[in-house]
Amino acid sequence: MNSHTENDPCCGGQSRRSFLKRSTATAAILAAPPVLVRAAEKKLDEQGAEYFEKLPLKIEVNGKPFSLSVEPRVTLLDLLREQLHLTGTKKGCDYGQCGACTVHVDGQRVLSCLSLAGMQDGKKITTIEGLASGDDLHPLQEAFIRHDGFQCGYCTPGQIMSAVACIKEGHAGSDAEIREYMSGNICRCGAYPNIVDAIREVAQKGGVK
Amino acid sequence: MDNFFDLNIPFAEIDRVDGKAKVTGKADYVAEHDLPNLTYGVLVGSTIANGTVTAIDTKSAERAPGVLAVITHLNAPKVPGYEEGENPAKGRTGGGGLKIFNDNRIRFNGQPIALVVADTFERATYAASLIKAQYNKEAPHTSLADAIKNDKPIEGDNYKEAVRGEKDAWKTAPVKVEGTYIMPIQVHNPMELHATIARWDGDDKVTVWEKTQGVVSTQQSIANAFKLEQKNVQVYAPYVGGGFGSALRTWPHAIAAVMAAKKLGRPVKLVLTRPQMFMLVGYRPEAIQHISIGATPDGKIVGMRHDAYAVTSNYENFNEGLVAQTKQLYACANLATKYNIYPMNLSTPTWMRGPGEATGSFPLECALDELSYALNLDPIELRKRNYAETDPENGKPYSSKFLREAYDLGAEKFGWKGRKPQPRSMEEDGWLVGYGMSSGMFGAFRGEGRVRLKFSGDGMLTIQSAVSDSGPGTATAMTRIASDAMGLPVNKVNFELGNSAFPPGPTQGGSSTTSTLGTTVSMACDSLKKKLVELLKTQESEIALADVQFAQGEMRLKNGKSISYTDALKAANLPSIELTESSGRNPEMQKYSAYSYSVHFVRVKVHPLTGVVRIDKVVSAGDAGRIISEKTAASQMKGGAVGGIGGALMEEGVIDHRYGRWVNNNFADYHVPVHADVPDVEVVFVNKPDPVLNPNGSKGMGEIALIGFAAAVANAVYHATGKRIRELPITPDKVLL
Known part of the structure; x- marks a missing residue:
């Protein structure tokens, strides 16, 4: 079973070509025009698929415009991490259960693992990398450091992106309210008390950009 | 050894030095290293828990777009270290255990049967869904309760009954308490998914980015598995997104990634899914424990017996100190303990924060609480009356022990004085209120x-x-x-x-x-x-x-x-x-026993109609020697309390014993504490140096932060309701029924 993959790493092309060849044989060129078969032989179909199987996508990420071409099944999270190399947004579950992938889409907090990239056309995305202005940290980033609102740091970008939105939404009026509206962001190191301290402090100072 | 500075001067508080990298998204965890020609690996797990793979159809997957390789037991390159005996990578963090893709035997549900590698993550994930396996199924064995009834535990020196003094002394004591306690599987679930990136740099050199708590042990494990010189294995782990023990060993998926990278001649990134995190990187084993304590009417413990039964896999014996704390925490001349493990169709468990002691402290510290009510004594006073001034096992002095101070500091901070001794005697806003405490200990090492x-x-x-x-x-x-x-x-x-x-x-x-x-x-x-x-x-x-x-x-x-x-x-x-x-190691330490201690105080509110338990207030007091970094140390203690809340109230790995299959291997169904479950947690340290263990006067802290916490909650629930709950987690059904 191996020789196949070793000789021809591009199995997809093989698959499409085999199909087309089969259809020529069985259906006596009923459907497939010779030009298509030749295209398949030359692996041009793979390039065609590349064109037809991808969606054009124009988005703005952290103020920077991107003109992209993505497969329909690519999530916003994987687009950010694997294609744009913005790895500050984290994958903790890929099921919308942990909040580590929280980003802002047009100013709203959104779970990027549950958002298909192709549906974000024309939208403005903000990730943790876009929160500070140069060396000037966002007040919540500073407060997280001051209050030690993390240990391993993996959930932290999601916590901070959620916290920025939590305050902006007007859901940081009391500790209980902060806890309720931050409950979509799991921290397994257990930094919750410190995170609440950080959010309360920034909310009280009204220091959200 | 010289002391380099005055041990009594406290360290000034500082912010975490990697804080800026962590709040700006610049901290780079394993899966975040981009390499030229990177490929993506996705593991396919077995759908049975016991049996053999009789056929595996990989054709559709191989033909799927972008697929570069499909590795199964039928075509996997040989891992040279697998040829040598049972455990090629020795040592407590070794890469032994399951030999991935080595044969067609299925030992647990979700065991990897194939690795699909493709040019994108999406293509690899899709192709993985096309793998079809046929099995010869055998009956799965995953129920510990059934095993205790029907099977014999594993035999060996680790599992012999240990007796100190008179074995049955507890039986003839004037006051006795006894109980059977159940703790389900708990899963580490660090937020970062376990991941490996492997790249071969020639025939005999490999570079690995790995989620590991042991850079050198991972290097050794991979070198042993692939028979390489240790220096030819380069391991990077600049940031590790949590572990709690799950990253203490090099797991089979890391070996698979290295294997695949060699076969392809291209770097491979393999990231586990969250469900795979429940099955492939260890867990805290389920344990059923029976404990009996006998005491005099004035509260002196006469004798104890502690029998522990826990699960392991059927290809590796996993041992931990379930009965260790019972031997150590109290001055008690007469004691018998026995630790038993049963092989199951489960993957191998591993150390999870407060390993062994966290499990063993649940029955011990609940039984102490129960005894305090039987004696009409304050639970702290009972513990002080049985305070071990020297190591009860060998009579050695402690290098330092400030547990008494921790009891007092914690009680003061918590307001323990406000507790009315009678169960179900306190109320607030229609909720029953309960105060509970417990203590924990863990060896202090260097x-x-x-x-x-x-x-x-x-x-x-x-x-x-x-x-x-x-x-x-x-x-x-x-x-x-x-x-x-x-x-x-x-x-x-x-x-x-x-x-x-x-x-x-x-x-x-x-x-x-x-x-x-x-x-x-x-x-x-x-x-x-x-x-x-x-x-x-x-x-x-x-x-x-x-x-x-x-x-x-x-x-x-x-x-x-x-x-x-x-x-x-x-x-x-x-x-x-x-x-x-x-x-x-400090040779001086042979003369001493060394432990860190914690005391946890919890105030719960229990809703009498719904059985909901809310944790209202937590104080954790620690004797961890001299505190080196106060801010991060306090965070670590708070984190232990949060983990403890999870273990006490919600965490429970559920396996359908009919199929040996995980029921709740995701964060929607396996509940961990979220913001709304956690009150403010206060931490207080005795902060007195240990004069022997090391020149800084520090002792360990990570484990004691959690050890004993579940018992403190159960004890508080008893105080609130008068109901002794001996099975974790303490969910509303158990409170009501």
Whole structure:
């Protein structure tokens, strides 16, 4: 079973070509025009698929415009991490259960693992990398450091992106309210008390950009 | 050993040194390293728990777009280390255990049967869904309760009954309590998914980015598995997104990634899914425990018996100290313990925060609480009446023990005095209120560490060690120690870790990193001081090290002169001073027993109609020696309390024993504490140095933060309701029924 993959790493092309060849044989060129078969032989179909199987996508990420071409099944999270190399947004579950992938889409907090990239056309995305202005940290980033609102740091970008939105939404009026509206962001190191301290402090100072 | 500075001076508080990287998204965890030609691996798990694979159809997957390879037991390249006996990568963090893709035997549900590698993550994930396997199914064995009834536990020295004094003394004591306690499987679930990136650099060299708590142990495991020279395995783990024990060993998926990268001649990134995190990187084993305690009417424990039964896999014996705390925590002349494990169709468990003791402390500390009610004694007073002044197992003195102080400090901070002794006697806003406490202990260790130190002409002190940090703040603590020792500002100290090319550091486990590596760093700073003083000798004659004060980046001499370290370098025409230092176990410790201690106080509110339990207030008091970094230490204790809340109220790995299959292997169904479950947690440290264990006076803290916590909650629920719940987690159904 191996020789196949070793000789021809591009199995997809093989698959499409085999199909087309089969259809020529069985259906006596009923459907497939010779030009298509030749295209398949030359692996041009793979390039065609590349064109037809991808969606054009124009988005703005952290103020920077991107003109992209993505497969329909690519999530916003994987687009950010694997294609744009913005790895500050984290994958903790890929099921919308942990909040580590929280980003802002047009100013709203959104779970990027549950958002298909192709549906974000024309939208403005903000990730943790876009929160500070140069060396000037966002007040919540500073407060997280001051209050030690993390240990391993993996959930932290999601916590901070959620916290920025939590305050902006007007859901940081009391500790209980902060806890309720931050409950979509799991921290397994257990930094919750410190995170609440950080959010309360920034909310009280009204220091959200 | 010399003490390098006055142990009674507390360290100043500092912010976490990697804080900025972590809040800006710049901290790069394993899966975030981009390499040219990177490919993506996705594992396919078995859908049965016991049996053999009879056929596996990989054709559709192989033909799917972008697929580069499908590896199964039928075509997997040989792992040379698998040929040698049972456990090719030895050592407690070795890569032994399941030999991935080595045969067609299925030992647990979700066992990897194939690895699909493709040019994108999406294509690999889709192709993985096309793999079809046929099995010869056998009946799965995953129920511990059934195993205890029907099977014999594994035999061996670890599982023999241990007796101290008279075995049955508890039976004839005037006051007795007895109970059977159940703790389900709990799963570490660090937020970062376990991941490996492997890249071969020629035939005999490999570079691996790995989520690991042990950089050197991972290097050794991979070298052993692939029969490479250890130095030819380069491991990087600059940031580790949590571990709690799950990253203490090199798991089979890492071997699979290295194997695939070799086969393809391209780097492979393999990231586990969250459901795979429940099945492939260990868990805290389910345990059923029976405990009996006998005491005199004035509260002196006469005898105890503790029988523990836990699960392991059917290809590896996993042992931990379930009965260790029972042997240690109280002065008790007569004791019998027996630890039993049963092989199951489960993957191998592994150490999870507070390993063994966290499980064993649940029955012990609940039984102490029950005894306090039987005796009509305050639970803290009962514990003090049985305080172990010396090690009850061997009579050795403790290197330090401030548990009594921890009881008092915690009780004071918590307001324990406000507790009415009677159960179900306190109420607030229609909720029943309960106060509970418990204590925990864990061995205080110091192992071997090595660092490289460089002090440069620009005044920067760089220290390197191949250790990793899964979150407690290793670099922060080491920076704190070096900055204090050298009288340098924190921003002039740079501690680098997570790279196997650095001198070998310890594995971050067993609450020992700060004790071990803090010693090495202190000694390295001492060597640097000696070298700096030597530089002065060209200018000043006869200077003794003891006569020089190191402060604010300069050496201050008795004659009133001072010279900065950088000027001393310049005067000697040296660009920098470099040295390596190593430290090991302290031979002096053979005379002592060493433990860290915690006392947890919990106030719960129980809703009488719905059985909902809310944790209202938590105080954790710790005797962890001298505290090196107060802010990160407090965070670690708070984190232990949060983990404890999870274990007490919600965490439960559920397996459908009919199929041996996980029911709740995701965060929607396996509940962990979220913000709304956690009140403010207050932490108080005795903060007194241990004078023997290491020159910094520190003891470990990671484990005691959690050990005993579940019992404190169960005890508070009893106080609130009058109902003794002996099975975790304490969910509303158990409170009501």
